[in-house]
Amino acid sequence: MLNIGSKKSRWSSGWKKENTLSNEILKNIYGDQAIQYFNEDNPIPFVFSDSKSFDLIELEQLLQAVGWGRRPLRRVKRAIDNSLLKVGLWQHDTKFPRLIGFARCTGDGVIDATIWDVAINPVYQGTGLGKELMSYLMNRLKNLGIKRVTLFADADVITFYKRQGWILEPRGSKCAFWYSN
């Protein structure tokens, strides 16, 4: 488990100390690879994890909140079960952590992976969480030894990925590639 904080945070160390989750709580609620994150807008920690299970209805609500169509829950469950990696972002609450971000990857687990369903709840967009979600996801993929990561982005979010170092496919329309070297 790791603890990270926003570079932009204006908080005094006292505030942060008060709200930082112990490793035990982090692990018990969110799993082994959980990372907590603070940003300047919110005194409650956010937590990234790839091992906490999802409430499918909460996940679908999140994906619908960003404007994506409804999908049959049984198919969503199978897609998630078959995914190589699924990452959630929660706003911490000891009893009811709130899912506010999500991304998943499919792939062979060795060489290639493709990222899908990157979403941050609109209420929390624009505060750096999308970038942190991608960073957490990419680190998990690097730890697996994945050599090439792809994703398909709509034209209006290409800049979001470009700013993180993604390279557009030659025709520059819809596809981006990331290489580990």
Ligand SMILES: CC(C)(COP(=O)(O)OP(=O)(O)OC[C@H]1O[C@@H](n2cnc3c(N)ncnc32)[C@H](O)[C@@H]1OP(=O)(O)O)[C@@H](O)C(=O)NCCC(=O)NCCS
């Ligand atoms: C795309 C999305 C995940 C970004 O999340 P976010 O938390 O709002 O993004 P961040 O606040 O971390 O932004 C990081 C940077 O990307 C920029 N950015 C964010 N969304 C952007 C967009 N749609 N277009 C261009 N730049 C964008 C921000 O300005 C910021 O720039 P900076 O580093 O220079 O400050 C979020 O807007 C979202 O869920 N959108 C709806 C679903 C979607 O389209 N997902 C992508 C599927 S391919």
